[in-house]
């Protein structure tokens with residue numbers, strides 16, 4: 387918990403280099419018929435390298451919306467975003483896809499695995515966009531599955547896996563590219579307590595490997611494992627003071 391005492395939403399992180407993530411004034415609204423819903427009303431966030439941040443907030447508060455923007459899957463209406471020293475605000479779709487593939491691993495709220503194909507193929511998918519031989523892809527995908535404890539399930543497709551195992555395949559897929567930034571939308575939301583703990587044991591090792599994590603969760607026990615807890619409230623991020 388060393389970081390939580392020094393770094394604030396404004397990013398006053400001590401003894402650390404430039405932030406991996408720096409967003410400022412992010413807004414996003416949705417227009418559905420005559421109704422305009424302002425979901426994000428000016429979100430600021432800086433996350434240091436190797437930091438693990440948990441974001442909480444009620445259902446519908448905009449957590450996935452924010453994570454999709456951070457993951458370059460969606461664009462904000464306004465605001466700036468610098469990832470790993472590169473401003474991505476003005477990149478075109480192609481450049482954004484490249485930045486996403488290079489820097490970001492994403493664990494979706496609904497897993498988004500390919501059905502009817504093996505765990506190994508699911509995990510190697512992000513590597514297909516890189517110049518890498520098939521055998522090297524397989525090697526890396528197998529190693530990623532091994533790291534999440536699934537080396538005996540590489541040939542299974544999602545319909546042949548448990549919920550916890552599917553989630554671990556999704557984590558292996560997010561990590562197989564060695565991303566700087568791991569974004570996780572409720573990574574334990576669909577897991578039983580034991581599988582959830584296993585996934586969190588895995589997460590705990592990631593900051594030590596230099597990976598930065600932004601994780602959404604509804605579970606305060608899980609959030610407490612992170613270095614810093616923030617809450618999305620009325621379209622803005624605020625520090626969650628514990629205790």
Ligand SMILES: Nc1ncnc2c1ncn2[C@@H]1O[C@H](COP(=O)(O)OP(=O)(O)OP(=O)(O)O)[C@@H](O)[C@H]1O
Nearest residue numbers: 416417418425443444445446447448449450451452
């Ligand atoms: N494409 C869209 N068009 C219109 N409204 C949307 C769209 N996507 C999300 N919303 C609305 O924006 C709000 C925020 O949605 P979001 O998915 O970010 O919430 P969340 O905090 O992740 O919720 P949960 O905890 O239930 O996953 C919700 O009220 C949702 O209905």
Ligand SMILES: [Mg+2]
Nearest residue numbers: 449450451495
């Ligand atoms: Mg959500």
